Amino acid sequence: MYLLDGEPAWQRLLGGLSQSRRNRYYRLNINIQGKEPSIDNTDVIPRLCLTSPPIDVLNGAAWAIIASLFYFELEGIPVDGLWGYLCLGHVRCRLGMGIGRQILKGLAGHEARFLRCGEQLSINGGATISFRVVDLRSEVSIDLNTHPQGSQPIGGSPFTIHQLVKRQHLYCPFGTANHLKRRPQPSTLAPPSKRPRVVGPLDGLEYTGKQRPKTPFNNLYILDME
Numbered sequence: 001m002y003l004l005d006g007e008p009a010w011q012r013l014l015g016g017l018s019q020s021r022r023n024r025y026y027r028l029n030i031n032i033q034g035k036e037p038s039i040d041n042t043d044v045i046p047r048l049c050l051t052s053p054p055i056d057v058l059n060g061a062a063w064a065i066i067a068s069l070f071y072f073e074l075e076g077i078p079v080d081g082l083w084g085y086l087c088l089g090h091v092r093c094r095l096g097m098g099i100g101r102q103i104l105k106g107l108a109g110h111e112a113r114f115l116r117c118g119e120q121l122s123i124n125g126g127a128t129i130s131f132r133v134v135d136l137r138s139e140v141s142i143d144l145n146t147h148p149q150g151s152q153p154i155g156g157s158p159f160t161i162h163q164l165v166k167r168q169h170l171y172c173p174f175g176t177a178n179h180l181k182r183r184p185q186p187s188t189l190a191p192p193s194k195r196p197r198v199v200g201p202l203d204g205l206e207y208t209g210k211q212r213p214k215t216p217f218n219n220l221y222i223l224d225m226e
Contacts, residue, residue: 020139020158026061028053059149066103067144067152069094070114074164075128077171084132087161091121091129091142094155110146114154117141136162 010027017025030051037044052058073092078085091114093100104112114121121129121142133140141158143151165171 020141024064024153026057026064028057028061063144063146063149064152066107068155069103070100070144071155072129072142072157072159072164074161074168074170077165078133078136078161081132084134085136085161086130086132088128088130091154107146110149112144112146115143115145115151133161136160136165 006027007029014022014025030048030053032048032051037048070091070093073089075088075090078087093103116131117140119131121131131140137160139158139160142154143157144154145151
């Protein structure tokens with residue numbers, strides 16, 4: 001069964017990742033006691049079905065999935081100030097904040113809380129989170145911390161404020177945020193209110209649409225919409 005061993009490929013994958021992103025990848029290995037059975041030995045299938053990865057690895061993967069359900073969203077463009085850029089935003093849940101609150105309520109026994117660089121963030125009632133960064137391109141990490149599992153990064157973390165501004169299309173001094181052409185208002189689609197002019201080809205006289213010439217003409221009249 002060594003031909004089916006994916007551990008070398010897994011190690012190559014980890015080697016190509018940065019240190020800050022390795023903890024977001026999990027591999028559930030099954031430890032086989034004794035000698036590995038041959039690939040055509042069907043008698044060991046019931047025993048292999050009872051074998052599972054270590055419980056700490058399963059718990060780590062489960063907490064990572066729960067933390068990835070949350071993400072940070074900016075309210076607007078960061079405000080440049082004396083001590084750096086003031087960033088305002090919210091920690092939201094991909095399944096909706098109603099379900100997000102239920103998840104956090106269920107994690108109350110594990111003392112679940114959100115941390116940014118070790119500082120606790122409050123999201124009770126959808127309150128706005130505020131923090132400052134010196135550089136918009138410096139990494140910001142927001143983690144879901146639980147006891148005794150520790151901290152797991154939320155979805156998209158770590159990130160930079162510059163990346164969030166670009167992804168949310170917040171900085172758009174011209175045009176719309178999604179760069180789509182603005183549609184005209186319904187009032188601008190109304191036809192012109194000018195009345196047509198009737199031009200008499202014989203004498204060059206002009207008549208409005210509501211007027212009738214006193215002398216009949218046998219020629220064809222031209223409707224001018226100027």
